[in-house]
Amino acid sequence: MGKPQKAQKKQKGPSFACDYTLLVPVLLLVGIGVAMVYSASCEIALKQFGNEYYFFKKQLIFAGLGVMAMLLIRMVPYRAYRPGLMTYIILFAAIGLLVLVLIDGVGQTAGGATRWLRFKWFSFQPTEFAKLALIIFMAYSLTKKQDRIEDINIGFLPHVLILCLLSVLIILQPDFGSLAIMWMLAWIVMYAGRVRVLHLTATCLMVLPVAVILIATCPYRLKRLLIFLNPWAYPLDEGYQITHSLMAFGSGGFMGSGFGQGYQKLFYLPAPHTDFIFSVIGEEGGWLWILIVLTLYLIILWRGIEIARSRQDFFGSLLALGITASITLQAVINMGVNLSLLPTKGLPLPFLSYGGTSLMINMVLVGILMNIARCRAK
Numbered sequence: 381m382g383k384p385q386k387a388q389k390k391q392k393g394p395s396f397a398c399d400y401t402l403l404v405p406v407l408l409l410v411g412i413g414v415a416m417v418y419s420a421s422c423e424i425a426l427k428q429f430g431n432e433y434y435f436f437k438k439q440l441i442f443a444g445l446g447v448m449a450m451l452l453i454r455m456v457p458y459r460a461y462r463p464g465l466m467t468y469i470i471l472f473a474a475i476g477l478l479v480l481v482l483i484d485g486v487g488q489t490a491g492g493a494t495r496w497l498r499f500k501w502f503s504f505q506p507t508e509f510a511k512l513a514l515i516i517f518m519a520y521s522l523t524k525k526q527d528r529i530e531d532i533n534i535g536f537l538p539h540v541l542i543l544c545l546l547s548v549l550i551i552l553q554p555d556f557g558s559l560a561i562m563w564m565l566a567w568i569v570m571y572a573g574r575v576r577v578l579h580l581t582a583t584c585l586m587v588l589p590v591a592v593i594l595i596a597t598c599p600y601r602l603k604r605l606l607i608f609l610n611p612w613a614y615p616l617d618e619g620y621q622i623t624h625s626l627m628a629f630g631s632g633g634f635m636g637s638g639f640g641q642g643y644q645k646l647f648y649l650p651a652p653h654t655d656f657i658f659s660v661i662g663e664e665g666g667w668l669w670i671l672i673v674l675t676l677y678l679i680i681l682w683r684g685i686e687i688a689r690s691r692q693d694f695f696g697s698l699l700a701l702g703i704t705a706s707i708t709l710q711a712v713i714n715m716g717v718n719l720s721l722l723p724t725k726g727l728p729l730p731f732l733s734y735g736g737t738s739l740m741i742n743m744v745l746v747g748i749l750m751n752i753a754r755c756r757a758k
Contacts, residue, residue, distance in 0.1 A: 399754060401679065402683045402750055402753065403746075405676040405677075409676050413657070413729075413731050413732035416653075417435055417657070418439075419642065420637055420734075421652065422640075423645065435653055435734055439734050442735075442736040443739065450743040452747070454751045457751060458752045458755055459755070460750045461520070461699070461748075467521075470516055471513045471514075474506065474510040474514075475507035475546070475549065477509060477510075479512060479549060480497060481496065481497055481506050481553065482549070482553070495507060495553045505710055505738070507550055508741040509728045509737075510546055511706050514543070514546065514562060514566065515702035515703060515706060517542060518539060519702060520695065522535070522570065522573030523698060535575050536575055545664055554598075555623060558727065563711065567583065567584075569698055577635035600681060621649070621650050621651075622724065624659075628662055629663065629719065632667065633666050633667070634668055636662075636664075636666030639665075642663040644659065644663055645660050655717070657734070658673075661732075683753075686709075691752065694719035696752050699752060703748060703749045706745060710729075710752060713725060714727050
């Protein structure tokens with residue numbers, strides 16, 4: 381009896397050795413991001429703030445804080461997020477922040493959207509935190525209800541209602557891109573959580589007409605769809621972003637023009653250090669660096685799926701899957717927009733685009749994923 385007890389005791393508790401298969405590609409992407417933020421933003425920063433290092437220094441600080449957050453979060457056993465009280469505290473905090481950003485005089489408006497809470501030293505985007513809250517809630521709730529998961533009132537409706545509440549608050553900002561990601565993310569986690577396919581299909585049939593109405597009743601969304609179909613028909617108007625993004629990729633060739641030598645970032649390509657940083661990488665690094673970036677994301681995707689599949693407890697598996705899907709879905713959509721494979725969406729590229737909230741939340745997600753990988757099952 382002594383030996384089995386020792387073996388059981390040995391299985392308990394977290395192991396805090398780094399998962400280098402996950403850590404290395406993340407750190408490489410962050411490093412590439414910091415360098416490319418400088419290259420993409422130096423001229424804009426010099427013109428707007430008189431300091432070419434303005435965005436670079438802030439991104440470097442975000443990267444340092446993000447790495448620290450990741451290393452600290454990986455020390456927290458992921459089961460700490462499983463108790464219902466903790467799950468609902470995180471969820472209600474996310475809902476409260478989404479409500480707060482909609483209050484006049486509190487939320488910060490930029491580019492026609494109110495998506496940020498402005499503090500003295502930094503801005504915070506509640507939608508990014510809401511993605512984390514949704515992942516934790518879905519993993520907790522689906523795990524808890526496994527014995528009645530096929531019951532529509534137990535396994536389906538509660539999750540869709542929470543998702544609808546978050547969706548209403550996000551669409552009021554508006555942030556259609558983040559809304560689309562949250563629905564796809566929820567669908568993936570619910571499918572893995574063994575929700576009936578019939579119920580998930582009903583979700584798609586319910587959401588599709590709503591999405592059509594949201595696009596058809598909003599002129600700028602309808603324009604974006606038309607531009608996506610033929611951006612070159614509007615090269616000096618609504619298609620300006622996409623056409624210059626495609627020109628950046630086209631002029632980069634295989635080896636690129638060289639670091640800092642890009643042309644489209646010089647006030648031709650809008651938001652070169654945020655939404656369209658992938659285009660700057662394509663121009664200055666060429667298809668070689670595009671392949672490197674894609675490979676790093678594929679390693680994260682592969683490792684995330686392996687972690688999810690290897691977990692013996694359902695909560696850890698769903699949590700790992702949700703985190704992996706959140707990072708890779710946003711990467712795919714951003715790169716698809718940059719390459720004109722998807723309609724334009726204002727979404728940052730994880731680990732690469734300028735922005736503190738996105739970088740910090742994604743680093744926290746990686747920290748949780750690293751803990752799931754190393755925390756032994758009870």
